[in-house]
Amino acid sequence: MGEAGELIGVESVAAGLEVRVPDPGAMFGPVGQYLDDGAPRQPGASSSAARSLESALLIRAGVGGSADAGVYLCRAVLHVHGNVQAERLPLNLPAWGLASVWRGFELPYGLHGTVMVTGPQSEALDADLAAEIQAVCAAVAEVRAEWQDRPPVGENAARAELLAAGRHARNALRAPTA
Numbered sequence: 001m002g003e004a005g006e007l008i009g010v011e012s013v014a015a016g017l018e019v020r021v022p023d024p025g026a027m028f029g030p031v032g033q034y035l036d037d038g039a040p041r042q043p044g045a046s047s048s049a050a051r052s053l054e055s056a057l058l059i060r061a062g063v064g065g066s067a068d069a070g071v072y073l074c075r076a077v078l079h080v081h082g083n084v085q086a087e088r089l090p091l092n093l094p095a096w097g098l099a100s101v102w103r104g105f106e107l108p109y110g111l112h113g114t115v116m117v118t119g120p121q122s123e124a125l126d127a128d129l130a131a132e133i134q135a136v137c138a139a140v141a142e143v144r145a146e147w148q149d150r151p152p153v154g155e156n157a158a159r160a161e162l163l164a165a166g167r168h169a170r171n172a173l174r175a176p177t178a
Helices: 022-030 047-064 093-103 127-146 155-174
Strands: 007-011 019-021 034-036 040-041 066-074 078-081 115-118
Touching: 019 022, 034 155, 047 066, 066 093, 078 093, 093 127, 093 155, 127 155
Parallel strands: 019 115
Antiparallel strands: 007 019, 034 040, 066 078, 078 115
8 A cells, every 4th residue: 555654545636635545554553652651662562542542643634634533334434624614625526426325325415625534443444445445536536537528417417427437436346256
């Protein structure tokens, strides 16, 4: 994936928004010494409290501020910026498409700003789930790029096209291989 401490992501076409998947090494790898009761310990041997703090700080840095969590799939948590209205962050269509695909219906609200995806309790994601996230977000970005030459007929058609592309990308990964 990336070097420890690095976040990987799939960027959308407009506004530089992205859905970030933390590198498992960045989440729980050797990032330094932790101090519990005054005694330094070796990297990677952190307590659960230190790991929790580390992941919370990584998520906060990833979304650019305080984070709210949303569960749209039992194996993943979407962390969104917690102060969207005050900061007037732009709509993140890849994140909205991903959450809608996972829920199985079109979400009636948008997700704004940078979104970070982790496993439950901020655990690292399975490789297959990370690939699914990247495939759905890439499909949404491709549709948005096509709109430069062929704009959608209307908002409802645009939403339907984004969701169809996201579902197709997810289903292609889940299809049995012979």
